[in-house]
Amino acid sequence: MTAAVVALAAAISAVMLSINWDGAEDSTAAPKIDDLLNIAIVLSSIIFAIVVVALAYALYAFRAKPGDESDGEPIHGNTRLEITWTLIPTIIVLFSGGWSWKVLNEIEERTGHEMTVDVFSQQYAWSFGYPGKEYAYSEGVLHVPVNRQIVFKMHSQDVIHSFWVPQWRIKKDNVPGITTTAVVTPTKTGTFQLICTELCGFGHATMRAKVVVQSQSAFDKWVEGLKEKVPTPLMVSVKQDTETNPEPLERAEAE
Amino acid sequence: MVAAFQRPGWYRAALGAVIAAALGFGLVVVLREISGLSAFQSEQTGYPQVIVPLIMAPFGFLLGIGCFDYWLRWAFGLPTIPEDHSSHGAHSWKDYFKVNTDHKVIGIQYICTTFVFFFIGGLAAMLIRAELAQPGTQIVGAGTFNSLFSVHAALMIFLFVIPVFAGIANYVLPLMIGAPDMAFPRLNALSFWMLPIAGLLFLGSFLAPGGAFDAGWTGYAPLSTGAPLGQSFFNLGVQFAGASSIATALNFLVTIITMRAPGMTFWRMPLLVWANLSTSLLVVAATPFIAGAQFMVFFDRILHTNFFQFGAGGDVISYQHIFWFYSHPAVYIMILPGFGIISEVISTHARKPIFGYRLMALALIGIIVLSYSVWAHHMFVAGMFSWLRVPMMLTTLLIAVPTGIKIFSWLGTLYFGKIHTKSTAMLFALAFIVTFTIGGISGVMLGMVPFDIHVSDTYFIVAHIHFVLFGGSVFTIFAGIYHWFPKMTGRMYDEKLGRVHFWGTLIGTWGTFIPMHWIGMDGMPRRVADYAAQFGNWNLLISCFAFMLGAVQLVFLYNMIVSWRFGPKAEANPWRANSIEWLVSSPPPIYNFDEIPRVVGGPYEFGIPGAQHAIMAGEGAEVPTGEPSVVGT
Ligand code: HEM
Ligand SMILES: [Cu+2]
Ligand SMILES: [Cu+2]
Numbered sequence: 104m105t106a107a108v109v110a111l112a113a114a115i116s117a118v119m120l121s122i123n124w125d126g127a128e129d130s131t132a133a134p135k136i137d138d139l140l141n142i143a144i145v146l147s148s149i150i151f152a153i154v155v156v157a158l159a160y161a162l163y164a165f166r167a168k169p170g171d172e173s174d175g176e177p178i179h180g181n182t183r184l185e186i187t188w189t190l191i192p193t194i195i196v197l198f199s200g201g202w203s204w205k206v207l208n209e210i211e212e213r214t215g216h217e218m219t220v221d222v223f224s225q226q227y228a229w230s231f232g233y234p235g236k237e238y239a240y241s242e243g244v245l246h247v248p249v250n251r252q253i254v255f256k257m258h259s260q261d262v263i264h265s266f267w268v269p270q271w272r273i274k275k276d277n278v279p280g281i282t283t284t285a286v287v288t289p290t291k292t293g294t295f296q297l298i299c300t301e302l303c304g305f306g307h308a309t310m311r312a313k314v315v316v317q318s319q320s321a322f323d324k325w326v327e328g329l330k331e332k333v334p335t336p337l338m339v340s341v342k343q344d345t346e347t348n349p350e351p352l353e354r355a356e357a358e
Numbered sequence: 359m360v361a362a363f364q365r366p367g368w369y370r371a372a373l374g375a376v377i378a379a380a381l382g383f384g385l386v387v388v389l390r391e392i393s394g395l396s397a398f399q400s401e402q403t404g405y406p407q408v409i410v411p412l413i414m415a416p417f418g419f420l421l422g423i424g425c426f427d428y429w430l431r432w433a434f435g436l437p438t439i440p441e442d443h444s445s446h447g448a449h450s451w452k453d454y455f456k457v458n459t460d461h462k463v464i465g466i467q468y469i470c471t472t473f474v475f476f477f478i479g480g481l482a483a484m485l486i487r488a489e490l491a492q493p494g495t496q497i498v499g500a501g502t503f504n505s506l507f508s509v510h511a512a513l514m515i516f517l518f519v520i521p522v523f524a525g526i527a528n529y530v531l532p533l534m535i536g537a538p539d540m541a542f543p544r545l546n547a548l549s550f551w552m553l554p555i556a557g558l559l560f561l562g563s564f565l566a567p568g569g570a571f572d573a574g575w576t577g578y579a580p581l582s583t584g585a586p587l588g589q590s591f592f593n594l595g596v597q598f599a600g601a602s603s604i605a606t607a608l609n610f611l612v613t614i615i616t617m618r619a620p621g622m623t624f625w626r627m628p629l630l631v632w633a634n635l636s637t638s639l640l641v642v643a644a645t646p647f648i649a650g651a652q653f654m655v656f657f658d659r660i661l662h663t664n665f666f667q668f669g670a671g672g673d674v675i676s677y678q679h680i681f682w683f684y685s686h687p688a689v690y691i692m693i694l695p696g697f698g699i700i701s702e703v704i705s706t707h708a709r710k711p712i713f714g715y716r717l718m719a720l721a722l723i724g725i726i727v728l729s730y731s732v733w734a735h736h737m738f739v740a741g742m743f744s745w746l747r748v749p750m751m752l753t754t755l756l757i758a759v760p761t762g763i764k765i766f767s768w769l770g771t772l773y774f775g776k777i778h779t780k781s782t783a784m785l786f787a788l789a790f791i792v793t794f795t796i797g798g799i800s801g802v803m804l805g806m807v808p809f810d811i812h813v814s815d816t817y818f819i820v821a822h823i824h825f826v827l828f829g830g831s832v833f834t835i836f837a838g839i840y841h842w843f844p845k846m847t848g849r850m851y852d853e854k855l856g857r858v859h860f861w862g863t864l865i866g867t868w869g870t871f872i873p874m875h876w877i878g879m880d881g882m883p884r885r886v887a888d889y890a891a892q893f894g895n896w897n898l899l900i901s902c903f904a905f906m907l908g909a910v911q912l913v914f915l916y917n918m919i920v921s922w923r924f925g926p927k928a929e930a931n932p933w934r935a936n937s938i939e940w941l942v943s944s945p946p947p948i949y950n951f952d953e954i955p956r957v958v959g960g961p962y963e964f965g966i967p968g969a970q971h972a973i974m975a976g977e978g979a980e981v982p983t984g985e986p987s988v989v990g991t
């Protein structure tokens with residue numbers, strides 16, 4: 104049975120690990136999260152193999168013969184086994200928890216030379232404000248430099264939306280009334296899609312924006328060319344948000 | 359004719375509902391006239407002229423159908439009608455449409471009503487899958503689509519999974535513990551009759567201007583506080599479903615704690631009883647939170663309070679905290695009774711005592727305690743205080759341990775048993791073990807914060823939910839229905855059709871929900887009517903399996919209806935089980951027992967020569983009275 108479990112777990116793991124589940128890895132967080140997924144896949148395959156093999160063997164070995172109306176053996180339990188299947192899963196999940204904690208800290212660690220970009224969401228559109236310049240506002244398209252940590256400050260104008268770029272593996276809700284934060288370091292240039300993942304009304308499915316990751320110089324040039332200011336209502340909302348309800352992350356750090 | 363309107367019943371109920379609605383309507387119009395407002399108001403969150411009648415009509419209905427007759431007479435000092443037990447038992451199918459205080463009748467009323475909603479909710483699911491079979495919009499527009507999945511989920515959760523367990527337990531549990539009925543039979547009837555009201559409110563919202571509620575079953579503010587009128591129907595429906603489930607839970611608690619047959623100590627209770635004890639503890643403490651959350655949304659909508667109005671000092675995220683403080687425990691409300699069913703079915707059909715019975719009971723307690731400390735795992739990306747994420751992650755992962763104990767103990771129960779797979783109930787129980795394991799594994803993965811950040815609100819969540827709710831809860835419900843069908847109806851169902859239903863359901867569930875994990879991780883968000891073309895083929899495949907899964911449920915329906923009417927007569931104990939409900943005839947006598955049975959041993963004493971769980975009146979005179987023997991405990 105042990106051999107069957109090992110074989111099955113190895114087979115499942117091998118197949119599952121060979122598939123690229125999450126798609127392209129285009130931020131510093133992506134490979135870390137995918138490694139975590141791979142760890143979860145291996146551990147899960149072992150647990151799954153144990154359950155399936157145990158069940159299959161029981162069905163093979165302990166099926167009642169036709170006409171056999173007798174009872175099974177009156178075994179009520181086995182303390183050793185029961186302790187084992189309490190302790191081992193505990194260790195497995197605590198290990199997963201510890202590793203996750205480590206990954207979480209790594210992907211949220213600030214590099215110290217990050218750039219802040221404001222994200223504005225409303226039914227059913229995205230717009231963005233860039234730092235350092237009065238006219239730096241774009242609608243429906245987000246540009247960011249590659250290999251630089253971006254801190255997104257998110258502000259919703261109406262209901263909750265959620266900011267997700269699958270290739271970055273990063274998601275954060277935009278909540279009206281407060282500013283939420285997400286940090287990403289894109290590692291590949293190219294065009295991506297920003298997807299709204301929080302139900303926000305009938306336009307939810309199509310609430311998308313284009314994301315362009317480019318070199319710092321190309322990015323600077325693009326920002327230079329912007330001709331619009333962040334509209335006053337959006338600026339007001341930024342002020343109100345942070346005043347009435349500072350972002351929890353920062354508040355925690357300030358203490 | 360006049361007499362018909364005076365007796366409790368449907369005529370009086372209709373009259374009561376109409377009068378109450380008219381009163382409510384009049385009240386609104388008069389009060390608004392007095393305060394100088396126009397009689398009608400049709401702001402989309404308002405409509406007092408609809409809302410107030412909507413609140414009052416159900417009470418008129420409940421009064422009319424007769425839920426309050428006894429209490430009102432008693433309260434007003436009128437002679438109460440002596441309990442002649444005429445409302446016990448069902449003598450024709452018509453009796454199932456009356457207020458009845460017999461737990462067996464109420465159990466059947468519950469089960470049939472909830473299955474009606476299961477099929478309506480299923481129909482909504484078929485429409486959803488039809489729309490999603492191809493990218494683009496074909497069948498319903500985005501607005502209707504949002505209503506469809508919201509109503510689908512609300513019906514499945516509040517009108518099917520939660521109450522059908524209450525129905526099964528209503529029927530089985532008093533018999534199992536050797537009680538003549540539930541502790542509060544009239545409250546039990548009231549609990550049941552509140553249920554269809556909730557369902558009608560949910561469905562009735564389709565008629566509201568602006569369409570049915572469309573903010574998801576989660577109804578997050580501020581989408582819900584600003585949504586059209588249908589959302590108020592949801593807010594109110596949840597109140598009735600919630601009140602019903604709280605009242606039932608209280609009833610179960612008192613019944614289990616005070617009405618066990620002599621000799622049935624806590625450690626001799628079948629695990630189904632333990633499961634319902636734990637579930638009821640969850641329900642009474644957690645359900646008030648969702649009731650409160652929906653009231654706050656309701657008040658924000660119609661009274662313009664500012665619980666969740668962000669411009670006016672309200673706090674948007676607190677809605678989610680309150681909602682999940684109920685709704686995470688609710689996922690255990692939706693699975694623990696199923697765990698109980700699986701324990702009964704596996705032990706009986708493997709002819710083996712439950713492996714590690716005490717640890718199984720303790721695991722239930724562990725789950726309910728932990729389940730109050732994990733709610734924020736639904737909010738890892740919600741923008742809540744970030745320090746809460748890691749503690750909630752650890753508790754979430756730990757809750758898999760007691761869940762794992764249950765899985766391993768069921769497997770242990772099979773070893774050295776004599777496994778009979780001729781019953782469809784056992785097939786569902788065995789399939790449940792594997793399917794639920796997958797759902798548990800994806801749950802643990804979701805508990806790992808960095809991974810959850812990626813897949814939260816994607817199809818991965820949809821896959822997880824359905825593996826635990828369809829592959830988990832619904833499989834246990836089918837196991838339970840097949841297992842106790844002979845007891846409830848006195849007839850056997852058709853095993854061949856049962857097998858068709860089983861294999862169709864198993865293949866359908868896996869085929870539909872396995873691919874969803876992948877498309878979710880690969881970038882498809884949930885709750886969307888339209889999606890990127892790259893997911894087209896997978897979605898087509900998913901829809902095909904979903905239609906098959908839907909169609910095979912009709913086999914189940916046919917089997918149940920035809921077997922109930924024409925199936926071969928069932929013996930008292932067709933599965934040769936041990937627990938008390940099998941020691942009485944099928945279906946049981948109106949008052950369950952002529953004399954309360956005496957419990958003399960554990961519930962799962964298979965394979966021990968001469969061991970008995972309970973002794974019925976008349977037999978067992980050889981067992982000395984006084985201390986029950988302790989065979990096999
Ligand atoms: C091993 C046990 C389980 C664990 C660790 C677990 C974990 C989780 C987590 C972390 C989420 C949140 C994902 C997100 O929104 O980002 C979730 C969602 C969900 N789970 Fe589980 N789960 C488990 C078992 C169950 C069971 C037994 C049920 C029901 C019978 C259930 C029903 C749900 C539902 C309905 C949702 C989605 C709610 C929504 O957003 O609409 N889960 N689960
Ligand atoms: Cu959206
Ligand atoms: Cu949860």
